Amino acid sequence: MHRRSVAVYDRFLGALAAILGKAEAHCAARGIKPEALLQDRLFPDMFPLVKQVQLACDFAARGAARLAGEMPKSFPDTETSFGELQARIAAARDYMAGFDAPAYDGAEARGITIKIGGADRTLTGEDFLDFYSLPQFHFHLTTAYAILRHNGVELGKRDYMGAA
Numbered sequence: 001m002h003r004r005s006v007a008v009y010d011r012f013l014g015a016l017a018a019i020l021g022k023a024e025a026h027c028a029a030r031g032i033k034p035e036a037l038l039q040d041r042l043f044p045d046m047f048p049l050v051k052q053v054q055l056a057c058d059f060a061a062r063g064a065a066r067l068a069g070e071m072p073k074s075f076p077d078t079e080t081s082f083g084e085l086q087a088r089i090a091a092a093r094d095y096m097a098g099f100d101a102p103a104y105d106g107a108e109a110r111g112i113t114i115k116i117g118g119a120d121r122t123l124t125g126e127d128f129l130d131f132y133s134l135p136q137f138h139f140h141l142t143t144a145y146a147i148l149r150h151n152g153v154e155l156g157k158r159d160y161m162g163a164a
Contacts, residue, residue, distance in 0.1 A: 002104040005067050005129055006096050009060035012141055015162030016056060017089045019145060019155060024082040026153045034082055040147050051077070052144040053085045056137055057092040063133035064096040066112045067125050068103040 027034045041048045047055070054077050062072035073095055079085045108126040115121070116132075123132065142160075149155050 001067055001107040001125060001129065002099070002101040005104070005133070006064050006099060008134065009064060009137060010093055010096060011162045012137070012160075013057065013060055013089050013093050015160060016053065016141055016144065017086055018162070019148060019153075019159050020053070020082055020085055020089075022155060022159065023148045023151075023153045026148075026151075027082075035080075037148065037151055037153075038080070038082070038085075040151060042143065042147055042150065046143070049144055049147045050079055050085065052140045052147065054079065054088065056140040056144065057088050059133055059137040059140065061092040061095050063129065063137065064099055066114075066133075067107045067110070067129060068099040069107070069110060070099070070103075 023037055024034065026032070027037060038050050039048045054075070058075065061075065065072040075088065075091065079088050108124065110125045111122045112125055112128040113120050113122045114128070114132065145155060145160050
């Protein structure tokens with residue numbers, strides 16, 4: 001479960017950091033104010049890029065903690081720049097690195113209670129990872145990628161996939 005969760009979250013958060021680096025360089029090369037990308041969204045009822053990155057970090061860090069049987073750490077949503085988002089990603093990755101693989105022994109069967117639609121719902125660790133945490137994580141990661149790609153940042157599938 002550690003490999004299926006922490007290793008996956010970490011790899012893709014690393015890819016997200018690289019993607020944001022390309023976005024920042026894109027702004028600098030074209031004289032675009034970073035806020036134009038940071039506050040952009042795909043549609044008016046969707047979150048902007050900043051919130052997509054924050055949520056990707058949250059789903060990774062909180063998912064890793066819950067699967068390890070720990071109460072998740074809260075990260076304040078105060079980022080307004082590419083540099084601050086990079087620090088947020090680094091903080092989430094550092095936090096997850098603190099969970100050793102043995103903490104995940106038996107996690108697939110461990111009950112994890114979360115709020116879904118305002119109601120408590122208990123899932124096995126395996127169902128939590130497969131049907132809630134990873135899909136949520138990838139949704140926000142993909143949306144961040146799509147916002148940047150839509151704005152002309154030169155990205156491809158290899159950027160999303162991260163280092164092999």
